[in-house]
Amino acid sequence: MEKLLVETPGSTYPVFIGEGIRNNCAELLQPLLSKKSKALIITDSHVNTLYGEDLETNLNSMLPTTLFTIPEGEQSKSIEAYENGLTACIEANLDRKSVIIALGGGVVGDIAGFIAATYMRGISFVQVPTTLLAQDSSVGGKTGINHRLGKNLIGAFHQPEAVVYDTLTLATLSDKEWRSGFAEMIKHAYIKDPEFLSWLKDNVTCMEDMKKNGLLQFLKRSIAIKADIVKEDEKEAGIRAYLNFGHTLGHALEKVSGYGHITHGEGVAAGMIFAMRLSNHLELAHWDIDIEKRWLENLGYPVHAASMQSPEALISAMKTDKKTTAGKLTFVLAEKPGFPFLQTVDESDVLFLLKAEKKERDFL
Ligand SMILES: NC(=O)c1ccc[n+]([C@@H]2O[C@H](COP(=O)([O-])OP(=O)(O)OC[C@H]3O[C@@H](n4cnc5c(N)ncnc54)[C@H](O)[C@@H]3O)[C@@H](O)[C@H]2O)c1
Incomplete structure (x- = not known):
């Protein structure tokens, strides 16, 4: 123990x-x-x-x-x-x-x-x-x-x-619930621990890898990351907000698709890719979206979930997000792994990207 x-x-x-x-x-x-x-x-x-x-x-x-x-x-x-x-x-x-x-x-x-x-x-x-x-x-x-x-x-x-x-x-636990939980672990790695992220990318490439022997170590590392953040900022006055990486779109997806239809972690995974795209779109980062997307897709995450929903409905759901202040959408974006930041974003930019995702899917 x-x-x-x-x-x-x-x-x-x-x-x-x-x-x-x-x-x-x-x-x-x-x-x-x-x-x-x-x-x-x-x-x-x-x-x-x-x-x-x-x-x-x-x-x-x-x-x-x-x-x-x-x-x-x-x-x-x-x-x-x-x-x-x-x-x-x-x-x-x-x-x-x-x-x-x-x-x-x-x-x-x-x-x-x-x-x-x-x-x-x-x-x-x-x-x-x-x-x-x-x-x-x-x-x-x-x-x-x-x-x-x-x-x-x-x-x-x-x-x-x-x-x-x-x-x-x-x-x-069902595979769907394993996947849901693993998304929050991946999130911890993206926001706080690039070394852990690289390790995960190399060693967890399919569902079965998630369940293997290293589980106890994954859990300890992930809980320690969360504990560190909470120690520094218990009431989310600062860095604790970074734990919401992927959550602005993720929560909106959960709500718009009807609670229970998409798991929390599936929403977060789609939301993390969206946050990376938004970071690039605003010229604040240079994520290789295809690489990140492929990894998560291979693990079974519905990274295109937003393209199945109405962009306007998603925006309206995002406006009820706790990070929204005075009607302005706020996202946790990231320059690269380990470098998250909070950013107020114009609705038009979010709408543009959501529509682009829809078009991309129609094209596929
Ligand atoms: N408070 C926080 O800091 C925080 C952080 C992240 C997520 N959340 C919240 O957590 C919720 C999602 O949690 P979750 O994914 O654990 O969902 P959940 O509690 O609904 O569990 C998912 C499903 O798995 C079943 N289940 C639970 N344990 C099982 C087991 N051992 N074997 C078989 N089935 C089992 C449950 O009955 C349920 O059907 C969301 O509401 C999210 O907002 C809270």
């Missing part, structure tokens, strides 16, 4: 990573749980069938534990599911000394974290991530839900008190 520490101005917490460690949760978390009155596991309907009962039994050996389930999928990051979660907390008689355990992927982590951030003005929570994507979402304390008009528009910063990442749970 590996242990990393995430340091933020307000707290320091451990991230445990290892095979089968969810079965030792009670023991690993003993110092924390021994001070708590009760635990409520929040999970989704699918993860519950796989890992819910085991975790509930394990935690019950330490403190009274119940479990609440939300339907699986992005649609559950909703105001309705949030209210249902709060009702579950009240019905389980959670008090200010209780702890919420988020068992699942980024959706569960985001909504359960937001419930923990707001129930009784904030109680403790622990992340037990079960997707590859959650190597990103379970660390850093961003919690929240979607509004029907835009993604992640409602939320709070609320750090977990621990993260228990059992890599054995990844064995039951």
Whole structure:
């Protein structure tokens, strides 16, 4: 088992990573749980069938534990599911000394974290991530839900008190979810670690490569990159915004294609290529788009996803992005790997490129 520490101005917490460690949760978390009155596991309907009962039994050996389930999928990051979660907390008689355990992927982590951030003005929570994507979402304390008009528009910063990442749970993930999670790992490499990026490009050229032995090392490296950024800028006043590389278009794609139709990571992958194109178009970079695109395409990412949607609808979705200020679109662009920056961009430039992508696809 590996242990990393995430340091933020307000707290320091451990991230445990290892095979089968969810079965030792009670023991690993003993110092924390021994001070708590009760635990409520929040999970989704699918993860519950796989890992819910085991975790509930394990935690019950330490403190009274119940479990609440939300339907699986992005649609559950909703105001309705949030209210249902709060009702579950009240019905389980959670008090200010209780702890919420988020068992699942980024959706569960985001909504359960937001419930923990707001129930009784904030109680403790622990992340037990079960997707590859959650190597990103379970660390850093961003919690929240979607509004029907835009993604992640409602939320709070609320750090977990621990993260228990059992890599054995990844064995039951579909290829689509592996791909989704891997996109955030690639993003970390693009924005912060050119050496890691080169290594990934040389060693991960197909789906199977993602699952190979180096996984634990990938995870550690990727989580360490995220932890470094969060340490420097917990509340996204500066460099943390770079973690949104690929997300302006990615979030718009998720919304316009209907939440759940394109995974978060697929949207981010298409968005990263778009951000590189935009960087070139504005003469701020010289990316070899074909090379970058080919790598991601070979890994199965829908790099042309934007060309299937109306450019105007995508622009309108981007305007609800949290980075948009006074109606101006803001993107994380990059000069080259390891050199991201924030840039306000004219709508006409974005529209031009989106239309060009559409034309390119029609031509193919
Ligand atoms: N808070 C953050 O910093 C942050 C960062 C990145 C992404 N996110 C959010 O994360 C969400 C996406 O997360 P996700 O991709 O993990 O989605 P998810 O939680 O919806 O999980 C994807 C699917 O995999 C299933 N699943 C989960 N674990 C499984 C397992 N071990 N075996 C089999 N199936 C499993 C789930 O039931 C679900 O159907 C998005 O809402 C995104 O906005 C948050």
